[in-house]
Amino acid sequence: MTDFKVADLINNAERKWKRELIVNTFGEEDASRILRIPLARELHSDFMVWSGEQSGEFSVRSAYKLLQTSDPRAYDLQNIYRDFYKRIWLLNLPTKMKVTIWKLSWNYMLTRVNMQHRKLVSNSVCPRCDIGAETMDHIFRKCPISVSVWSALEIPNILQDTDLEFIQWLIGILTRHSSSQSRLIGCALWAIWGDRNTRIHDKVSRSGQEIAAFVKNYIKELDGVESRKSKNWKEVEQWKHPPGQAAKINFDGAYDARLFQSASGIVVRNREGDVLLSCSEIHEEVPSAFAAEAIACKKATQIGIKMKGSDIIIEGDSLSVIKKCKTEKQDKSQIGAFIHDIQQATSRSKHLRFEHIPRSANGLAHMLATETLRTKEEIYLVEGVPRFAELQKVIDGEREPD
Structure with missing residues (x-):
């Protein structure tokens, strides 16, 4: 059997896995797992990752958990x-x-x-x-x-x-x-x-x-x-108009764990609340809902970079993803490849910033993502939204600017 290095399984020109080679080399389950590993668009050096934590960083807590698994009785007691x-x-x-x-x-x-x-x-x-x-x-x-x-x-x-x-x-x-x-x-x-x-x-x-x-x-x-x-319930927070001449890009991801498939929903609006662009995209071989949010954020970032000449606020309801995007620290989690691409892109574009919002203020992007995942129909509309999202657009647009 031929020995392959990991690099031999990657098409560096397109930064994609060589699907046919992987499928023909590995068993079905292993091949599926490999194809779900995200690849960064830009090459980077290898680094050590600790599998005991989702962050990829070592912690005494995770090491303690791993030690407990060696003694089932101690582990059961700890669970109690x-x-x-x-x-x-x-x-x-x-x-x-x-x-x-x-x-x-x-x-x-x-x-x-x-x-x-x-x-x-x-x-x-x-x-x-x-x-x-x-x-x-x-x-x-x-x-x-x-x-x-x-x-x-x-x-x-x-x-x-x-x-x-x-x-x-x-x-x-x-x-x-x-x-x-x-x-x-x-x-x-x-x-x-x-x-x-x-x-x-x-x-x-x-x-x-x-x-x-x-x-x-x-x-x-x-x-x-x-x-x-x-x-004395608190009023639900809603979408707010961007300040000054800035534009807002809202993103959200929807995920189908059975098919390992996700959909990104993106909507771009100006300070008046007018929709400049609404789009959605379907993604295959997505490992988790966490990754679905990161993919949607990456798509929003790509759109924001193309919008030159104005300040861009990128908003999403995934606090973890937004926090990772706002730091320059290398991310070692399962979405590290997507965060690396976002960090590389924003380092060359100083007019972008990321903000976290609650789900209630991200309704339009959420609607685009979930409906696209359900119907499997991608969207790309300039200065408009699909018919099913018209009411949400009107509701958001009626709110007073900040």
Whole structure:
């Protein structure tokens, strides 16, 4: 079998893979993967890429993940903890409560047993009931006052599995119960610890029923705040006219993961909101939706470079792509080839700049991309848009200039 170098598989004149050679040399699956690797338009030197991160840059975090895969049990345990902490931070509770739960999971609370271990106190007895040693397990599960709190809150099976260690119990109750119940549990844990501190420092005592009532009222108040926030909703941001004599180029990419196919939607408008150009293009062998956005951005950049004599603002709703375009740093991610081409092009053209916008302000470009991907019909219209996009064009044009 003939040995090939990677360079032998590339048509440098067109900067494309030699499809026929690759298909005839490799198996179907491998050939398909090779053809989906993007190539930069301009030659560049090779560089090392770390496959453990999407950015291509090495990180201790990714190395740690790779080490875990060598021990399936450790990896499974890490997954359990990761899901637990993810659930904590997603709870609709104030940050102070989430931090308290996180501290509980690491036994970071200043219980009397922990303080005795550090030789800060000599007495480790629970200050609330004077019965057992004040461990995490005692404060939140064994102390009669806490038992009374859980009973009043009527959360199903909250004190089952008492033979489990405290952290296992904590993970179990917050992953086993519903989001609303987990929210109530989280607030109760915070309230129990707060009541313990109030007893010690302020000499104020409350019964378990009173603590439970406080928890229920606190949750009601949080729900009321959320309800008022939803009524005072923020106006959705829309497309804005470019300032001065500048023009705006909006881009978006649509992706079909089944066919590894994408479509780019581009629209160019002046300060009056008039459409100067609308176009779309279909691309084959696209590896991801991330790459689809980068390809669309590259197409918008190519159009912007041809528009000499005016400042050009290139807008897209992919924050990652826009950030990469605004830096001169070499990109090592899967879209690095496209970013390299964009950086090379913009280095020779100082009248271009990139801005990120929300999807709501990128409706026309999004519409062009998604409709082209659906119909497989490319568009190229000067001073106009397709019929299906007329209404969106009118809506955008009616907005007041900045």
